[in-house]
Amino acid sequence: MINSLLNKFELDTPCLVLDLDILESNLHKMQVAATRAGKQLRPHAKTHKCSILAKTQMAAGAVGICVAKVSEAEALVNRDLQNILITGPVATERKIARMVDLLSRAPNLMVAIDRPESVTTLADLLHARWMSMDVLLDLDVGLHRTGVTPSAAMDLARLILTRPELRLKGIQAYAGQVQHIPSYEERKKASLACLQEAAGVFRQLQAITDTCSIFSASGTGTFDIDLEIPELTDMQVGSYVCMDTEYLSIGSAADPKQFSAFTPALRLLTSVISCNQPGFVTVDAGLKSLYRDGGLPRLFGEQAAGLAYSWFGDEYGRITSINGGELPALGSVLELVTSHCDPTINLFDRFYLVRDDQVVGIWPIDLRGCSQ
Amino acid sequence: MINSLLNKFELDTPCLVLDLDILESNLHKMQVAATRAGKQLRPHAKTHKCSILAKTQMAAGAVGICVAKVSEAEALVNRDLQNILITGPVATERKIARMVDLLSRAPNLMVAIDRPESVTTLADLLHARWMSMDVLLDLDVGLHRTGVTPSAAMDLARLILTRPELRLKGIQAYAGQVQHIPSYEERKKASLACLQEAAGVFRQLQAITDTCSIFSASGTGTFDIDLEIPELTDMQVGSYVCMDTEYLSIGSAADPKQFSAFTPALRLLTSVISCNQPGFVTVDAGLKSLYRDGGLPRLFGEQAAGLAYSWFGDEYGRITSINGGELPALGSVLELVTSHCDPTINLFDRFYLVRDDQVVGIWPIDLRGCSQ
Numbered sequence: 001m002i003n004s005l006l007n008k009f010e011l012d013t014p015c016l017v018l019d020l021d022i023l024e025s026n027l028h029k030m031q032v033a034a035t036r037a038g039k040q041l042r043p044h045a046k047t048h049k050c051s052i053l054a055k056t057q058m059a060a061g062a063v064g065i066c067v068a069k070v071s072e073a074e075a076l077v078n079r080d081l082q083n084i085l086i087t088g089p090v091a092t093e094r095k096i097a098r099m100v101d102l103l104s105r106a107p108n109l110m111v112a113i114d115r116p117e118s119v120t121t122l123a124d125l126l127h128a129r130w131m132s133m134d135v136l137l138d139l140d141v142g143l144h145r146t147g148v149t150p151s152a153a154m155d156l157a158r159l160i161l162t163r164p165e166l167r168l169k170g171i172q173a174y175a176g177q178v179q180h181i182p183s184y185e186e187r188k189k190a191s192l193a194c195l196q197e198a199a200g201v202f203r204q205l206q207a208i209t210d211t212c213s214i215f216s217a218s219g220t221g222t223f224d225i226d227l228e229i230p231e232l233t234d235m236q237v238g239s240y241v242c243m244d245t246e247y248l249s250i251g252s253a254a255d256p257k258q259f260s261a262f263t264p265a266l267r268l269l270t271s272v273i274s275c276n277q278p279g280f281v282t283v284d285a286g287l288k289s290l291y292r293d294g295g296l297p298r299l300f301g302e303q304a305a306g307l308a309y310s311w312f313g314d315e316y317g318r319i320t321s322i323n324g325g326e327l328p329a330l331g332s333v334l335e336l337v338t339s340h341c342d343p344t345i346n347l348f349d350r351f352y353l354v355r356d357d358q359v360v361g362i363w364p365i366d367l368r369g370c371s372q
Numbered sequence: 373m374i375n376s377l378l379n380k381f382e383l384d385t386p387c388l389v390l391d392l393d394i395l396e397s398n399l400h401k402m403q404v405a406a407t408r409a410g411k412q413l414r415p416h417a418k419t420h421k422c423s424i425l426a427k428t429q430m431a432a433g434a435v436g437i438c439v440a441k442v443s444e445a446e447a448l449v450n451r452d453l454q455n456i457l458i459t460g461p462v463a464t465e466r467k468i469a470r471m472v473d474l475l476s477r478a479p480n481l482m483v484a485i486d487r488p489e490s491v492t493t494l495a496d497l498l499h500a501r502w503m504s505m506d507v508l509l510d511l512d513v514g515l516h517r518t519g520v521t522p523s524a525a526m527d528l529a530r531l532i533l534t535r536p537e538l539r540l541k542g543i544q545a546y547a548g549q550v551q552h553i554p555s556y557e558e559r560k561k562a563s564l565a566c567l568q569e570a571a572g573v574f575r576q577l578q579a580i581t582d583t584c585s586i587f588s589a590s591g592t593g594t595f596d597i598d599l600e601i602p603e604l605t606d607m608q609v610g611s612y613v614c615m616d617t618e619y620l621s622i623g624s625a626a627d628p629k630q631f632s633a634f635t636p637a638l639r640l641l642t643s644v645i646s647c648n649q650p651g652f653v654t655v656d657a658g659l660k661s662l663y664r665d666g667g668l669p670r671l672f673g674e675q676a677a678g679l680a681y682s683w684f685g686d687e688y689g690r691i692t693s694i695n696g697g698e699l700p701a702l703g704s705v706l707e708l709v710t711s712h713c714d715p716t717i718n719l720f721d722r723f724y725l726v727r728d729d730q731v732v733g734i735w736p737i738d739l740r741g742c743s744q
Contacts, residue, residue, distance in 0.1 A: 012466050012744050046686065068687045069656075088656070088687060091645040092703045094384050114646055117702055145654050145684050146646040176685065273463040274486055274518040282517050284441075284460075287715045289743040292665055312517050313548065314418065314714050315440045315460060315743070330489055331464045342686050343659045347718070349741055369721055369740075371661040371687070372384050 006359040009333045011352055013271040014285040016344075018351040020360065022265035023241060029261065030223065030240050031061045037227035042066055042085060042216055044238035047342045049367035050351065051079035053241065058083075064110075066216075066236045070099050071370035077106045079366065085216065086111040087172060087236065089138060089146050091118050095372070100125050103133055112138035112172045114148045119159050119166065126165035135166050136214060139173040139201055141194035147173075153201045154208075161209055170214030171205065173198035174236065179221035184251040191222040192229070199231040220247055224261065242266035244341040246294035264337045266351075267300055268344070270317060272332045280320040281327050283334060287314045289347055294340030301335055303328065309336055378731040381705045383724055385643040386657040388716075390723040392732065394637040395613060401633065402595065402612050403433045409599040414438055414457060414588055416610030419714050421739035422723065423451035425613065430455075436482075438588075438608045442471050443742035449478045451738065457588065458483040459544060459608065461510060461518050463490050467744070472497050475505055484510035484544045486520045491531050491538065498537035507538050508586060511545040511573055513566035519545075525573045526580075533581055542586030543577065545570035546608065551593035556623040563594040564601070571603040592619055596633065614638035616713040618666035636709045638723075639672055640716070642689060644704045652692040653699050655706060659686045661719055666712030673707055675700065681708055 008017050034041045043057045044066040054065045054076060064083030067073045073084045090099050090111055096118070103109050113119060113135045126133055137157055140147030148156045153171075160168045175194040181187035195217055205212045216234035218226040223237055239247050243264040252259045270285035290297055290311070297309045299319075306325015312318040319334065321327050328334060338344040345351075346368055353361040380389050406413045415429045416438040426437045426448060436455030439445045445456045462471050462483055468490070475481050485491060485507045498505055509529055512519030520528045525543075532540045547566040553559035567589055577584045588606035590598040595609055611619050615636040624631045642657035662669055662683070669681045671691075678697015684690040691706065693699050700706060710716040718740055725733040 010466070012470065013464070014743050089645045092385075092643050092705075094382070095643075098384065114648060115702060140648060144649050145688050145690075146648075148648055152648070271464045271467075273461045276486060276512060276518075276520055276524070277516050285743070287663070287665060287712075288718050291659070291663075293659060316517055318517075330487055333464075340659075346660050347741065347743070369719065371386050371657070371719070 008269065008352065008354045008357050008359055011269060011359065013269045013333060014289040015269050016348045016351050017267050017269060017354050018363070019265045019267070020353050020355050022263045026240055026243070026262045026265055027057060027060045030237060033223060033227065034235050035061065039227060039232060040234045042234040042236050043241070044087070044236050045072060045076065045367060047238035047345070048241055049345055049365045049370070050363050051076055051081060051366050052363045054081055063234070069370055069372055070095055070102065071372040072367045073106070073109060074102055075367045075370055077102060082106060082108055084109050085136070087174065088112065089114050089118060091115065093121060096122050096125060100129060100131065103131060108134065110134040110136060110169060112136045113160070114138040114146055116156060116159055119156070119163065123163035123165040132165045132167060134169045135160060136170050136172045136216060137168065137205070139171050139198050141173045141175050141198050143174065143176040145176065150197055150201050154204060157205055157208070167211055168205070168209060170212045170216065171198060171202050173215070173217040174219065175217065175222070176219065179219040180246060180250055182250050184253055184256060187222060187250070188225045191225045195226055195229045195232060199229055202231050220262070221250060224253060239341055242341040242345070244294060245296065245298050245337050245339050248337070249295065264300070266338060266341055266345070268297070268336045268338055270334050270336060272319070272328050272330050272334070275327070275330050280318050282312060283317045283319055284315065286311055286316040290317065290336070290338060291340055291343035291347060293343060297336040297339045299334060300337050303334065380641065380724065380726045380729050380731055383641060383731065385641045385705060386661040387641050388720045388723050389639050389641060389726050390614070390735070391637045391639070392725050392727050394635045398612055398615070398634045398637055399429060399432045402609060405595060405599065406607050407433065411599060411604060412606045414606040414608045415613070416459070416608050417444060417448065417739060419610035419717070420613055421717050421737045421742070422735050423448055423453060423738050424735045426453055435606070441742055441744055442467055442474065443744040444739045445478070445481060446474055447739045447742055449474060454478060454480055456481050457508070459546065460484065461486045461490060463487065465493060468494050468497060472501065472503065475503060480506065482506040482508060482541060484508045485532070486510040486518055488528060488531055491528070491535065495535035495537040504537045504539060506541045507532060508542050508544045508588060509540065509577070511543050511570050513545045513547050513570050515546065515548040517548065522569055522573050526576060529577055529580070539583055540577070540581060542584045542588065543570060543574050545587070545589040546591065547589065547594070548591065551591040552618060552622055554622050556625055556628060559594060559622070560597045563597045567598055567601045567604060571601055574603050592634070593622060596625060611713055614713040614717070616666060617668065617670050617709050617711050620709070621667065636672070638710060638713055638717070640669070640708045640710055642706050642708060644691070644700050644702050644706070647699070647702050652690050654684060655689045655691055656687065658683055658688040662689065662708070662710060663712055663715035663719060665715060669708040669711045671706060672709050675706065
């Protein structure tokens with residue numbers, strides 16, 4: 001039981017808090033943007049790792065939930081989520097078998113696929129079990145991490161179409177390499193080029209089969225840009241829910257210096273636990289509670305202007321005075337916006353939910369550690 | 373139940389494996405080094421986050437176990453471990469109360485202390501509960517992260533001695549800043565300077581009280597160096613158990629190019645899940661399963677010479693061919709030595725135990741996520 005009178009600054013630290021008013025505003029803004037443009041939301045749970053938050057996204061209007069890994073899909077199905085898209089290739093025999101086991105409990109599970117060998121292994125296993133599965137062709141539009149190149153896409157599509165166990169529902173085209181381009185105009189140009197190429201493949205696919213109705217792409221950094229692509233149907237955005245300094249630092253349509261469409265709902269609380277040095281104090285959040293990636297976390301609130309966080313080992317951080325900012329006293333609790341929200345959330349087991357700084361509940365981060 | 377005939381390369385990935393033969397050899401070498409020099413081992417569980425491994429260290433001869441956080445101590449006490457030293461300052465009222473609650477179940481719990489306010493808050497709470505506690509004076513020997521400076525140490529010690537609720541058992545002097553100095557000779561010089569200064573404080577303390585019998589210090593990078601300090605009693609070493617590329621890359625007494633005293637017992641297994649590009653393939657271990665810190669992970673075994681790992685986002689890694697190395701096929705499982713073992717272990721829930729590559733058991737990483 002959570003005492004409804006507990007203020008967030010009374011929580012033990014380090015811990016993660018989610019501001020529900022901001023979270024709901026972020027969910028609403030993205031859903032409205034998609035709906036107005038005639039697109040569907042298929043938000044990515046790899047960011048928040050939380051089945052209740054995924055259900056909240058569905059209740060707000062999403063048509064499905066993306067995950068990166070089979071174990072994340074298992075966790076969501078265990079919590080009665082459906083309409084799950086696995087965005088990463090599932091390529092080993094062991095993992096394909098694990099996914100097909102899950103398919104028997106989640107018949108509308110869908111997976112992105114990028115290799116002929118995977119098509120054959122998956123279809124053969126489905127055949128042996130008298131099952132079938134929806135797939136998206138994973139298209140590489142420049143990240144080069146997964147996906148088939150556009151020039152090889154039609155060959156892979158034709159192979160998929162030879163297998164009655166697989167229903168080719170469309171394409172996935174994630175342009176991860178453009179999401180954090182600082183200049184909005186450069187990002188816009190790069191993203192549109194990627195998705196226009198993907199749209200060409202999508203139209204070719206639609207010309208050879210009538211099952212292709214999904215063109216899933218986009219990310220938080222290009223959400224408003226990609227809405228311009230007529231063929232795009234689904235937005236697989238992730239970070240907009242929580243936000244982090246990596247995204248807040250890029251330019252936007254409204255402001256070349258910052259990304260203003262969404263507000264940081266996620267904060268990390270940390271306490272000052274040592275103060276024996278001039279110019280800085282030590283806090284209780286380090287590498288193991290604030291993932292070192294994506295730049296520096298930022299102080300939030302009144303203290304933000306005069307203090308800066310830097311990592312100080314596995315368990316500790318350093319809060320340095322800048323521009324004459326007054327150092328916080330021993331025992332003070334500070335609030336940080338994380339640098340890269342996804343891997344930081346994956347370090348914790350729960351979000352503390354707050355409204356007006358009062359703790360109103362807990363959501364388990366029940367996909368935490370699901371890396372398989 | 374683990375099938376005793378399962379080979380580690382049949383495990384689903386990403387996952388962590390611990391080679392028990394190497395682990396036991398590492399434990400034995402460190403224990404013998406300490407015992408021969410008349411020192412005690414007090415190994416750090418913040419590295420491995422595993423109560424069974426802590427018990428294994430105790431069974432091998434350790435006198436106690438170090439932890440960084442109160443929540444780690446709670447997890448060990450819940451598994452019937454005793455003789456626990458909390459090496460980080462416990463400074464907020466909430467955390468001090470939590471520690472004193474634990475003390476009622478673990479009367480020989482000990483904590484490092486570095487501030488007069490903490491002395492007063494802790495002693496007052498102990499007084500109110502008719503309890504007492506062992507403490508070490510946390511001495512800052514140059515890391516400047518926590519600890520009292522040597523010049524202020526005696527004042528803090530005298531304050532502790534005024535409080536009958538606290539028993540001043542000695543000092544802790546962790547020179548974290550010298551552990552990874554690449555040159556063995558420079559590291560030796562720096563570490564001895566730190567610990568000689570600490571030894572001076574230790575002798576001063578012993579002159580004013582007869583309860584000071586513990587001088588706890590050292591780390592994996594300086595274990596053989598610090599044995600030369602006559603006053604040193606306890607070695608609070610951590611990474612030697614598992615090892616990582618960050619430690620393997622520093623020089624040692626035997627070899628200026630590598631640290632050869634301990635062998636990597638910990639490996640991460642990862643599978644090739646996409647291979648549509650020339651020159652590299654994509655594997656299923658990224659930021660969320662291989663912490664991005666401490667340099668680059670290294671391929672282990674036969675493929676090590678011709679392949680290199682680099683991070684490729686939250687869920688993926690890139691395996692690049694170097695020196696003409698042949699790229700592994702789709703579905704291949706690769707073995708990596710992690711770059712920084714501590715935060716990587718903290719991303720997983722279990723170690724798979726292997727002997728001669730056969731899986732022989734599982735140890736839960738039951739202190740995982742204990743960052744409070």
